[in-house]
Amino acid sequence: MKEKTLFxxxxxxxxxxxxxxxxxxxxxxxxxKYDVNTPFPxxxxxxxxxxxxxxxxxxxxxxxxxxxxxALFFMWWSISKDYxxxxxxxxxxxxxxxxxxxxxxxxxxxxxxxxxxxxxxxxRLPNINHPLQDTNYMRNVSNDKFGISIEAEDPLFEAGKVKxxxxxxxxxxxxxxxxxxDETADSxxxxxxxxxxxxxxxxxxxxxxxxxxxNKLLFMDPFNFMEEQQRFAPEGQTTxxxxxxxxxxxxxxxxxxGAMPYMFANEPDSAAKELINPLQPDEKTLALGRExxxxxxxxxxxxxAKGNSRLMGQFPNPPSLxxxxxxxxxxxxxxxxxxxxxxxxxxxxKQLEPNERxxxxxxxxxxxxxxxxxxxxxx
Amino acid sequence: MSESxxxxxxxxxxxxxxxxxxxLILSAIGLIIVVISYLADPVRTAYNSLILTAFxxxxxxxxxxxxxxxxxxxxxxxxxxxxxxxxLSTVVFIAPIIAIPFLLNLHNVFIWTHTGxxxxxxxxxxxxxxxxVHFFLIxxxxxxxxxxxxxxxFIRNSxxxxxxxxxxxxxxxxxxxxxxxxxFGFSISIAGIDWLMSIEPKWxxxxxxxxxxxxxxxxALAALTLIAVRMNEKGLLIPGLMKDxxxxxxxxxxxFTNFWAYIAFSQxxxxxxxxxxxxxFWFINRTQGSWMYLTIGMAFxxxxxxxxLLLTQPSKMNPKRLKxxxxxxxxSHWYDLxxxxxxxxxxxxxxxxWNEIAFPVLVLxxxxxxxxxxxxxxxxxxxxxPKLKRSLEFRL
Numbered sequence: 001m002k003e004k005t006l007f008x009x010x011x012x013x014x015x016x017x018x019x020x021x022x023x024x025x026x027x028x029x030x031x032x033k034y035d036v037n038t039p040f041p042x043x044x045x046x047x048x049x050x051x052x053x054x055x056x057x058x059x060x061x062x063x064x065x066x067x068x069x070x071a072l073f074f075m076w077w078s079i080s081k082d083y084x085x086x087x088x089x090x091x092x093x094x095x096x097x098x099x100x101x102x103x104x105x106x107x108x109x110x111x112x113x114x115x116x117x118x119x120x121x122x123x124r125l126p127n128i129n130h131p132l133q134d135t136n137y138m139r140n141v142s143n144d145k146f147g148i149s150i151e152a153e154d155p156l157f158e159a160g161k162v163k164x165x166x167x168x169x170x171x172x173x174x175x176x177x178x179x180x181x182d183e184t185a186d187s188x189x190x191x192x193x194x195x196x197x198x199x200x201x202x203x204x205x206x207x208x209x210x211x212x213x214x215n216k217l218l219f220m221d222p223f224n225f226m227e228e229q230q231r232f233a234p235e236g237q238t239t240x241x242x243x244x245x246x247x248x249x250x251x252x253x254x255x256x257x258g259a260m261p262y263m264f265a266n267e268p269d270s271a272a273k274e275l276i277n278p279l280q281p282d283e284k285t286l287a288l289g290r291e292x293x294x295x296x297x298x299x300x301x302x303x304x305a306k307g308n309s310r311l312m313g314q315f316p317n318p319p320s321l322x323x324x325x326x327x328x329x330x331x332x333x334x335x336x337x338x339x340x341x342x343x344x345x346x347x348x349x350k351q352l353e354p355n356e357r358x359x360x361x362x363x364x365x366x367x368x369x370x371x372x373x374x375x376x377x378x379x
Numbered sequence: 380m381s382e383s384x385x386x387x388x389x390x391x392x393x394x395x396x397x398x399x400x401x402x403l404i405l406s407a408i409g410l411i412i413v414v415i416s417y418l419a420d421p422v423r424t425a426y427n428s429l430i431l432t433a434f435x436x437x438x439x440x441x442x443x444x445x446x447x448x449x450x451x452x453x454x455x456x457x458x459x460x461x462x463x464x465x466x467l468s469t470v471v472f473i474a475p476i477i478a479i480p481f482l483l484n485l486h487n488v489f490i491w492t493h494t495g496x497x498x499x500x501x502x503x504x505x506x507x508x509x510x511x512v513h514f515f516l517i518x519x520x521x522x523x524x525x526x527x528x529x530x531x532x533f534i535r536n537s538x539x540x541x542x543x544x545x546x547x548x549x550x551x552x553x554x555x556x557x558x559x560x561x562x563f564g565f566s567i568s569i570a571g572i573d574w575l576m577s578i579e580p581k582w583x584x585x586x587x588x589x590x591x592x593x594x595x596x597x598x599a600l601a602a603l604t605l606i607a608v609r610m611n612e613k614g615l616l617i618p619g620l621m622k623d624x625x626x627x628x629x630x631x632x633x634x635f636t637n638f639w640a641y642i643a644f645s646q647x648x649x650x651x652x653x654x655x656x657x658x659x660f661w662f663i664n665r666t667q668g669s670w671m672y673l674t675i676g677m678a679f680x681x682x683x684x685x686x687x688l689l690l691t692q693p694s695k696m697n698p699k700r701l702k703x704x705x706x707x708x709x710x711s712h713w714y715d716l717x718x719x720x721x722x723x724x725x726x727x728x729x730x731x732x733w734n735e736i737a738f739p740v741l742v743l744x745x746x747x748x749x750x751x752x753x754x755x756x757x758x759x760x761x762x763x764x765p766k767l768k769r770s771l772e773f774r775l
Contacts, residue, residue, distance in 0.1 A: 043774035057692060088652060096648045 004178040007131040008151040009162045011171025012140055016042045019146035022169045023048045033154035037141035060114045067109025071102045131179050268336045275332030281362045289363030292356050296348055305367050316344055321364055322371045334361045387762055389617045394754050402747030409741025416734045423734050425484035426724045430716045431738040432478040433574055439471035440526055441599030444563050446533055447556035456627050458770035459760050460607050465534055466753040467602055471526045473745050491580045502581050510580055522566040529559045540763035567592050578723045582661045586646045593639040598712035604628045605705035608698045617760050622696035623775045629695030640682040668728035673718050680711040
């Protein structure tokens with residue numbers, strides 16, 4: 001059998017007064033590595049143990065400041081810098097509006113961070129075991145006894161002497177605590193498969209139950225007044241209106257928002273005379289024109305406007321747009337064809353905004369020019 | 380140790396005589412300057428009297444509130460300090476005296492007293508049933524009578540207990556605390572709204588009464604802390620007070636500093652965000668000219684500096700630090716009230732000269748005198764209180 005390593009010598013006391021005196025004696029004897037375990041917080045023990053004030057507050061401060069600056073930075077970056085949004089007519093960087101969130105994030109990071117720091121630094125987190133665990137000593141001090149445990153690491157430690165010393169303080173049950181075998185090896189037990197599996201199962205169950213209760217069992221619409229309102233189907237009947245129809249006709253003379261009536265219906269010649277292309281044939285316009293032409297016109301007129309339909313005879317082939325006639329048409333005349341259609345060609349006014357029509361026309365002009373270049377164009 | 384074995388190690392000591400002399404001298408000097416100031420500029424003096432009335436009421440009524448709070452919450456640690464709050468609450472009796480100059484000048488301070496203006500102004504006309512001189516004076520009298528009444532109840536029972544050691548008196552005071560606390564909530568709101576908010580009768584802020592309460596309680600706590608630390612240093616309280624007791628005072632000061640900041644910021648942010656003209660103009664007035672500096676300074680004086688002073692754990696038990704913080708907080712409460720009231724007197728910039736010193740000196744002297752004379756005949760800690768033993772043994 002391997003020899004066990006000694007962790008500490010422990011002794012038990014009956015009352016908080018006794019443990020107080022014992023601690024004073026231990027401090028006086030010069031022991032440094034020892035710990036006291038009590039079933040409830042005993043006031044004044046920390047002063048008797050001469051413990052320095054906790055440093056945890058500084059962690060909280062630093063974490064809080066980090067949280068505050070992270071929150072402020074994120075809000076500045078997202079709302080003022082990367083995607084500036086004006087909210088409520090306030091400046092992009094509206095500090096007063098950011099303060100509540102900064103405050104919440106500060107509190108959150110400081111508190112959660114401090115607890116985690118405590119778990120890692122003081123309880124040595126990945127390690128979740130301690131030699132005192134599962135011992136009779138622990139059983140006693142978490143019930144009705146007050147215990148002191150002087151560790152073997154202490155420079156003054158000598159097993160026999162410590163035992164006598166504790167007995168001289170009237171400690172009961174003076175005994176040794178040994179490391180268990182797997183504790184001496186540096187195994188970080190938190191990563192044991194069993195524990196990890198336990199964590200995963202717990203997480204899945206808790207999130208599943210939460211999801212089910214909140215989203216299925218107790219689900220409530222946050223705002224249901226838009227969903228729950230009375231509404232009518234377009235073709236339905238109602239008693240509300242006299243004519244019992246739900247669909248209403250707009251009042252005479254109503255115009256849709258943004259709509260511009262076309263003034264030259266059935267008047268191709270006036271359109272040709274009066275309409276002037278407002279656009280210049282620059283790179284951007286031509287790119288727009290090409291996009292729209294290729295989308296809406298090329299299925300019939302073909303990409304080069306020569307009239308080779310891609311519709312395989314399912315629709316009459318249009319004439320070429322490179323004809324003398326069309327080349328000599330003013331822009332306004334083509335505009336008229338797009339807006340009104342011509343014979344079998346339907347109107348494209350719904351698909352194309354006026355300025356898109358003008359861009360398409362400029363693109364057609366470019367195509368025409370490419371087929372029938374003028375002499376001067378070569379220069 | 381059973382209750383009967385508990386021997387109180389307390390001998391009544393008197394405050395040193397110089398305290399009275401300082402109080403007398405300050406009051407005398409203060410009174411003289413106040414009179415001169417009133418003769419020279421009654422309106423300005425009226426404004427100052429308003430500030431200091433609010434200040435004295437802060438300390439007096441909120442001290443009474445602290446006493447009631449201790450009873451109703453069953454607080455143990457503060458029993459050793461209760462007498463200090465009791466003595467301080469006596470200053471509610473001098474508040475009406477301080478208020479005389481502004482009561483004489485209602486017409487110069489409050490626009491809603493001008494019946495002609497009110498009749499022409501729709502907003503003021505709606506408020507006239509509340510904001511009129513008669514009802515104002517009635518409320519003034521009623522809230523003071525209420526405070527005096529509860530003062531007599533609490534103080535009488537507390538002092539009687541020193542002699543009779545009757546636990547029933549504690550019970551009676553607990554019942555009256557339950558009645559007093561809601562009444563206090565209403566009356567301090569009336570005080571804040573009537574005296575401070577109605578100088579700008581068209582201003583809307585639903586949180587202003589809480590704002591005044593937050594600052595006031597802070598002032599009462601600061602006065603308590605300052606005197607408690609000082610008396611303990613002089614050995615006038617009881618031996619055995621630990622840093623745990625003072626830590627509790629420091630923690631409360633710190634907590635209410637944050638509470639004040641929370642309320643003050645809430646008020647500012649909501650008004651800034653909603654951007655309604657009937658609310659924003661109050662803050663805009665306080666950014667005119669040099670008032671801007673005082674407005675920014677406010678955030679530092681009432682929040683940042685006390686926050687830093689009291690942030691760490693050791694500083695909350697350090698007597699010296701506590702005294703500095705307490706004095707600072709008392710000064711900043713005056714600053715706060717000055718900032719609320721004075722922009723109505725001088726719209727375009729800070730007005731500060733000897734007139735503004737007069738009342739603070741007088742009030743300081745009077746508070747010291749009142750405290751001194753109250754402490755003469757009464758034990759400085761409530762020796763008959765059943766919670767006293769536990770209070771002495773209080774550890775965090």
